[in-house]
Each structure stands twice: as C-alpha cells, then as structure tokens.
Amino acid sequence: MSAGSTLWRVGALLLIALAALWLSTWAVSEHLTEQQDESAQVDELRAAARVLVPRYRAALEAGAGREILAARMAEDAQLLRARITLIGPDGGVAADAGAEFDPSSVLGTADGAAESRAQASIERAAVTGESVAVHRVKQQGEDAKSYCLAQALRPGVGRAEVVLLRVIRPAPDAANSTVSVFGAIGSVLLAGAAFLIVGNRLNRSITRIAWSVRRASSGELDHRIGTPPLADLQRLTESLNESLGAFAEEIRRLRVQHGEQQAILQSLEGGVIALDTEHRVLSINRVAGQMLGVEPERAKGRLLEELTREPDLNRFVEEALTRGATSAEFRLRSGAQQEVRASAGSLRGADGESAGLIVLLTDVTHIKRLETVRTDFAANVSHELRTPITSIKGYVDTLLEADAYDPEKSRRFLLIIQRNAERLHAIVNDLLTLTDLERPDIRESLIMTETDAAAIAATACSQLALEADARRIRVEMEGEHGIPVRANRVLAEQALENLLSNAIKYSPQGSRVLVRWRESGGDPPGFVSFEVIDEGPGISREHLGRVFERFYRVDRSRSRHEGGTGLGLAIVKHIARAHGGEVSVQSEVGAGSCFRLDLPRGSGNSPHRAGGEAGREEP
Structure with missing residues (x-):
C-alpha cells in the first residue's frame, strides 16, 4: 500500500470521527438545552404556584363561592397565559379558567395519552403534595410542549383539593436545528478542505521521502533526502539521512569485504x-x-x-x-x-x-600424468639398459667359458660387447642431455651466439656423411647463406643431427634426404625454420602426436635393429623449447616425412643463396 492511499484512508477516518463527534456533541447539547428549558418553565410554574395556591386556599377557607373563585382564577390565568383548574376532593373539576385548552375536555386536551398523564399527576399531588408532568402535544398542527404542575391546597389532610397549572409552549425550533446541522456540515467540509491541503503537502513530502529511500536502497548510496516543506517532517528526514549515511558506510564496508573475499576466492x-x-x-x-x-x-x-x-x-x-x-x-x-x-x-x-x-x-591431472611418465620412464630406461647389459654379460660369460685360444670367436664376441657398450654410453649420454635440458633455468644458462644457418646445416651433414654414404643415401642442402640464427651452436647442431640421423636410418637405400632452411614467413615470426625431408616409409596419423616422447618408437623392432636410443626426438623437442622455438612433423604413410625445427633468428647481413649436395657449396 502506498503512502498516499494510507494518508487518504487516515484522513477519511479522521473526517468520519470528526462528524461523529460533532453529531454526538450536538445531540447532547440539544438534550441539555431542552432540559434547561423544561426546568426553567417548571420553575416559573412553581413560582406562580407559590403565590396562587395560598390565595386559593385562603379563599376556600373564607367560604368564597365557586363564582368568586372562578373569577380570580380567570384573572390569574389571563395574567400567566396558562390554564388553571381546581380539582375537588372527589376528583371532579371544581373550577376552571383559561382559554388555551379545549374546554370540552375535563383536563383541557383531546390527547388521551396526555389526559392520562395529567390525571396521574393529580393523583400523585393529592398524595404527595406536588407532581410535575411534561409532554409533547400538537397545537394548531405545530409541535408544542405541555407543562403540568399539580399542587395540593392542603397537603397532609388526606384527599384534598388540587390546583392544576398548565401551560403550552412551542417546541424548540427545527429550523435552528437545521441551521446547526448545516453549520456542522460546513465545518466538516472546511476541515476536510484544510485536511486536503495539508494532506496533499504531507503526501508529497512522504512520497519524496519514500522515493529517496528507494533510490538509496537501490544502490545510490550518496543520495540523501531533501528538506521537506513541513517543519514537522524535518526531524524525521534528518534521522533518516543519518540512518542512510550509516547504511551507506556499512554497505561500502561490506562491498570492500566481499570484493576482497571474491578476489581471494577467484585467485x-x-x-x-x-x-x-x-x-x-x-x-x-x-x-x-x-x-x-x-x-x-x-x-x-x-x-x-x-x-x-x-x-x-x-x-x-x-x-x-x-x-x-x-x-x-x-x-x-x-x-x-x-x-x-x-x-x-x-x-x-x-x-x-x-x-x-x-x-x-x-x-591433480598433471601430477597423475607425471607419475605415469615417471613410471613409464623408469620402465623404459630399465628395459633399454637391460638389453645391452644382458648382451654384454652373456658374451662375457661365454668368453670366460670358451676356448681362449680361438681368436676369431673372441674377436667377434668382443665386437658385440663393444657395440652394446657404445649403445649403453649413448643412452646414458642422451639421458644426461635430457636431464640438463629439462632444468627450469636452462634458457638463462645457455650461451647464445649468432651463427649462419648454412653453417649449422653443413656441420650436421658432414657429421653424418659416412653414415649416409654407407646406406647410399644422397643428402642435399637448400637455403641461403647469411641467415643468422641466435642459438647455442652445439645444441642447434645436435638437434639437426638427430633429425638427419633419423631420416637416414629410416630412408631406403639410394633415396634422397633434403636439409632445407629459410626465414619463417610469419608462423612463427622472427624464426629460422630448418626442414629435414626424407623419402622413407612415413608415419601413420595415430603416431604423429607421440613421436617426440621419450622412448616412443613407431616400429620398436626396427628401432633397436638400427641402434637408436629412443631419446633423439625428445632431445630435439627440449632443445627447441630451450631456445623458445618448436619442432613439428608432417608425414603420410608411403610418402616420407618432413621434420621442422624453428630456432630464433638473429640480426645479421643480407643473405645470399647456397645449395647443392652436403659438403659442397655453390656460389
């Protein structure tokens, strides 16, 4: 319910209460006025009776006849504008005077109810000495009041004569009452108009206060209630503004506290x-x-x-x-x-x-993955080390038990032992290299120099020239001189050698391997891309995402036959990341493979073209 509707309801109740109060006051006032009029009229009759009763008593005691007594009563009745009746001891009319009442009635009125009340007053007066009766009557069609006073002439003497004084006076004027009613209605209307004026101002002030409180509660913490036009509401608005200020400070404090909690929670x-x-x-x-x-x-x-x-x-x-x-x-x-x-x-x-x-x-996904990697690594290392160790141990035991004077067999066994020892040495070296490359501070500890990309490719190709010749594989280079690479040269050459060695091992005899380098056009920018492209059997799609994992082999039997450690491509990946670069592969089964190594580009002179087979440079 709005403040306005509440105010109008209260106003209506106040107006109803005011009208009811006025009507009650008016009714009580009319009743009191009527009683005062009746008391005054009765007092006048009593005053007259105090004079007339002794006179009539004396006349009767002096033996005056009815004619004399009636004449006196007629004079008194005319003077008092009343009707005077003398009732005898037998209850009959002894004398009667006054023309205001109908003489055809014993008591002067055709109103049976009024006559019975007058008769009752006579009887009481005869017994008690005095009786008064007041009742309404009609006189010439108008409302009037009949005042009847009965007094005994000789009180205490049993059944005695009774003097009956009666007057008729007009009832209170209904017009005055109507004027009073209309006056009261006018007063109520004036009060209502005054209430409407004051209530309207009060309603506007209360509405403005409610609107300001709603603004503050909706988030406008700095909003305050303006000074109302009614002075009685100023203290209320001051208290509300103080409360709004305290409320705003508390909201700000809670917001700061909530923000801090949310920041902690979200971080x-x-x-x-x-x-x-x-x-x-x-x-x-x-x-x-x-x-x-x-x-x-x-x-x-x-x-x-x-x-x-x-x-x-x-x-x-x-x-x-x-x-x-x-x-x-x-x-x-x-x-x-x-x-x-x-x-x-x-x-x-x-x-x-x-x-x-x-x-x-x-x-804990990463932790679980690391646990799996650790478990797999331990299993793979154990497996990779157990194979050459078992082979070495077996041939050593055979040598110890065999004929020591068979130099041919001893030489063959020793060569096998040497080959397995070299494999062990390669595995250990690769593990140490991986451990070193996985250090968190590897990028800060690397010594970086600017080296020509062609020089890195030439060194890698020359290192594997004998292996390529043994397999009758032609290694070609394609790229420009003068493209600077900012890298640790030893690691860069090792990464490219691992890729080239892999290509030579898995390429068929008489095929070609291309080593190509160029500036990266934009993905990623600021890098030099080395590509090693072979004509080998290719790699199926399901293996492409895992070839750079440690000890992962697409063809395990062929890898061991070729003498690999299973760590070469993993070392390439870590070397690339240590330089902020990447390594990737594209391959299809039966269409060969292309391994790409991206290393940061340095700042140097303009490049010039180089190419040809490995170990040869063209002008």
Whole structure:
C-alpha cells in the first residue's frame, strides 16, 4: 500500500470521527438545552404556584363561592397565559379558567395519552403534595410542549383539593436545528478542505521521502533526502539521512569485504564450492566452474546434482555431510575432465552451528600424468639398459667359458660387447642431455651466439656423411647463406643431427634426404625454420602426436635393429623449447616425412643463396 492511499484512508477516518463527534456533541447539547428549558418553565410554574395556591386556599377557607373563585382564577390565568383548574376532593373539576385548552375536555386536551398523564399527576399531588408532568402535544398542527404542575391546597389532610397549572409552549425550533446541522456540515467540509491541503503537502513530502529511500536502497548510496516543506517532517528526514549515511558506510564496508573475499576466492588455483545442508550452491569460484563446466553466476541457489552430472562428486558431498568424509580422488566426467583431489570442511554459521560444506577441488591431472611418465620412464630406461647389459654379460660369460685360444670367436664376441657398450654410453649420454635440458633455468644458462644457418646445416651433414654414404643415401642442402640464427651452436647442431640421423636410418637405400632452411614467413615470426625431408616409409596419423616422447618408437623392432636410443626426438623437442622455438612433423604413410625445427633468428647481413649436395657449396 502506498503512502498516499494510507494518508487518504487516515484522513477519511479522521473526517468520519470528526462528524461523529460533532453529531454526538450536538445531540447532547440539544438534550441539555431542552432540559434547561423544561426546568426553567417548571420553575416559573412553581413560582406562580407559590403565590396562587395560598390565595386559593385562603379563599376556600373564607367560604368564597365557586363564582368568586372562578373569577380570580380567570384573572390569574389571563395574567400567566396558562390554564388553571381546581380539582375537588372527589376528583371532579371544581373550577376552571383559561382559554388555551379545549374546554370540552375535563383536563383541557383531546390527547388521551396526555389526559392520562395529567390525571396521574393529580393523583400523585393529592398524595404527595406536588407532581410535575411534561409532554409533547400538537397545537394548531405545530409541535408544542405541555407543562403540568399539580399542587395540593392542603397537603397532609388526606384527599384534598388540587390546583392544576398548565401551560403550552412551542417546541424548540427545527429550523435552528437545521441551521446547526448545516453549520456542522460546513465545518466538516472546511476541515476536510484544510485536511486536503495539508494532506496533499504531507503526501508529497512522504512520497519524496519514500522515493529517496528507494533510490538509496537501490544502490545510490550518496543520495540523501531533501528538506521537506513541513517543519514537522524535518526531524524525521534528518534521522533518516543519518540512518542512510550509516547504511551507506556499512554497505561500502561490506562491498570492500566481499570484493576482497571474491578476489581471494577467484585467485585460488583450486576450485572452491560452498554448499548448504541441502546441497544448494552458496558460492562457486571460477576454477570450480571451469572444472565442472558451469557458469558461477548461474549456479548460485541451485542444487549441485542439478548443475552437473558428477556421481563421484555428489557421492563425496553426501558422505561428507552425513559421515564426515574429508578427502577423495576421482575423475570429473564433465567440464575439463580432470583428475581431482576433493577435500571437505564444515561451513559454520554465525551461531557456530553447521550451515553446510566447503569443498576444495585440486587438479591433480598433471601430477597423475607425471607419475605415469615417471613410471613409464623408469620402465623404459630399465628395459633399454637391460638389453645391452644382458648382451654384454652373456658374451662375457661365454668368453670366460670358451676356448681362449680361438681368436676369431673372441674377436667377434668382443665386437658385440663393444657395440652394446657404445649403445649403453649413448643412452646414458642422451639421458644426461635430457636431464640438463629439462632444468627450469636452462634458457638463462645457455650461451647464445649468432651463427649462419648454412653453417649449422653443413656441420650436421658432414657429421653424418659416412653414415649416409654407407646406406647410399644422397643428402642435399637448400637455403641461403647469411641467415643468422641466435642459438647455442652445439645444441642447434645436435638437434639437426638427430633429425638427419633419423631420416637416414629410416630412408631406403639410394633415396634422397633434403636439409632445407629459410626465414619463417610469419608462423612463427622472427624464426629460422630448418626442414629435414626424407623419402622413407612415413608415419601413420595415430603416431604423429607421440613421436617426440621419450622412448616412443613407431616400429620398436626396427628401432633397436638400427641402434637408436629412443631419446633423439625428445632431445630435439627440449632443445627447441630451450631456445623458445618448436619442432613439428608432417608425414603420410608411403610418402616420407618432413621434420621442422624453428630456432630464433638473429640480426645479421643480407643473405645470399647456397645449395647443392652436403659438403659442397655453390656460389
């Protein structure tokens, strides 16, 4: 209900109360006035009776006849404008005077009810000495009042004569009452008009106050109520402005506090979910929203089971609320599909009672992956080391047991032992290189120099020239001189050698391997791209994403036959990343492979063209 409607209802009630009060006051006033008029008229009759009764008593005691007594009564009646009747001891009319009443009636009125009341007054006066009766009558069609006073001539003498004095006076003027009523109505209307004027101003002031309070409550914390035109409301507005100021300060404090809490909550690396005892979300941070695939703003107030279908999480929450479970690990099926470690703590209200649950979700996917990598690495290293060690141990035992004077067999066994020892040495060296490249500070510790890309390619090709010649593989270079590469030259050459060695091993005899370098056109910019392109069997699509993993082999039997350690491409990947670059591969089965190494470009002179077979440069 609005302030205006309330004000008008109060005003209407006040006007009704005012009208009722006036009517009550008017009725009481009319009644009192009528009683005062009746008392005054009765007092006049009594005053007359105090004079007339003794005179009539004396006349009767002196033996005056009825004619003399009637003449006296006629004079008195004319003087008093009243009717005077003398009732004898037998109850009959002894004498009667006065023309205001109908003489045909014993008591002077045709009104039976009035006559009976007059008769009753006579009887009481005969017994008690005096009786008074007042009643309304009609005189010439007009309302009037009849005043009747009966007094005994000789009180205390049994049944004696009674003098009956009667007068008729007009009833109170109805016109005056009408004027009074209309006057009262006018007063009520004037009061209503005054109320409308004052109420309208009051209503505007109250409406302005309510509007200002709504503005402040809607977020305009600096808004205050203006000074109202009515002085009686100024103290109210001052108090409200003080309250609004305190309210604004409290809201600002709560906003700052809420902002700090939200900043802390949103900056946490783990997911945080606050739930009540019915599993409704009270709060959820950004990380938890990403984990569960929900929007934090739309999650508040909704059931957790309604937001996301995660049976493991729902089961953990239920157990935490009922049995106090504190931690568990499971895999999320929605959102980012991560492995998480869930921890739960009780959410306490202001009264210290349990109000719900705080669930912390920590992403352990990377940890799980590292554990898997560590386990796989240990298994792969053990396997890779066990094979040459077993071979060495077996041939050593055979040499110890065989005929020491068979030099041919001994030489053949020693060559096998040498080859396995070299493989062990290569594996250990590659592991040490990987360990060094995986250091967090590797980029800061590398010594970078600017080297011509053609020189890096030429060095790699010359290092593998004998291996290529042994397999009758033609290695060609294509690129420009003078393209500077900012890198650690030893690592850059090692990375390119690993790619070239891989291409030579898996290329068929008599085929070609192309080593090409050029400035990257824009993806990524500021880099020099080295490409090693072979005509080998190619790599199927399902293996392309894993060829740079440690000890991963597309064809394990052929890799071991070729003598690889399984770490060459992994070393290339870490060398590229240590320089801020990347390594990638494009390949199709039966169409060969193209490995690409991107290293940062340096600043140098304009390049000039170079090409031809490995070990030869063209002008």
